[in-house]
Amino acid sequence: STKLQTETAVTRRFLELNKNPVEGFSAGLIDDNDLYRWEVLIIGPPDTLYEGGVFKAHLTFPKDYPLRPPKMKFITEIWHPNVDKNGDVCISILHEPGEDKYGYEKPEERWLPIHTVETIMISVISMLADPNGDSPANVDAAKEWREDRNGEFKRKVARCVRKSQETAFE
Known part of the structure; x- marks a missing residue:
């Protein structure tokens, strides 16, 4: 059954990740009884405006994973061009597979079943x-980011980083 295949795929990803952690983030289940919803903590990368931040996000896997991509949403407030105001992450790798009707992305930049949580992160x-x-x-x-990177943009990101440190371990 496809439900079993999906659960196996998600479980495998989870175990792999805990066996071979990737620098810069960690992952766990939000609820031990629900394999489809993960919480990830992303450490702001060094030498970027996000350095020092600890950003919490949720990954929600569709029932037909890995054929379709998970959705990712920041729970911690983050100011970034590719994260909408609700926290939803908009990057090519998380877009549904196939042709981009707007022509921005090549199919190989979008979701492919070979992608893993590691490649997403x-x-x-x-x-x-x-x-x-x-x-x-x-x-x-x-x-x-385009017009005032070292002014207003930098200030807003710095505020998010500070706030993320205060709320990281709540």
Whole structure:
């Protein structure tokens, strides 16, 4: 059954990750009885404006994973061009597989079943280091990142980093 295949795939990802942790983030289940919802903690990458931040996000796997990508949502407030104001992460690797009707992305940049939580998290960490201003999810953050990176943008990110440190272990 596909439910079993999905559960096996998700379980395998979870065990792999706990056996071989990836630098920069950690993951756990939100609720031990629900394999489909993970909580991840992302450490703001060094030498970026997000350095020192501890950002909490939820990964929700669809019932037909790995054919379709999980959804990722920051719970900790974060100011970033590729994260919308609700915390939803908008990057190519998490977009449904196939052609992009807007022509921004090549199919190979989008979700593929070979992707793992590791490849998602590595993409998210590199997104923090290097935002994509071309297809922003948060238009205001993208505008500030382009026009006032060392002013208003930097201030808002610094505030998020401070707040993330205060709320990280609640």
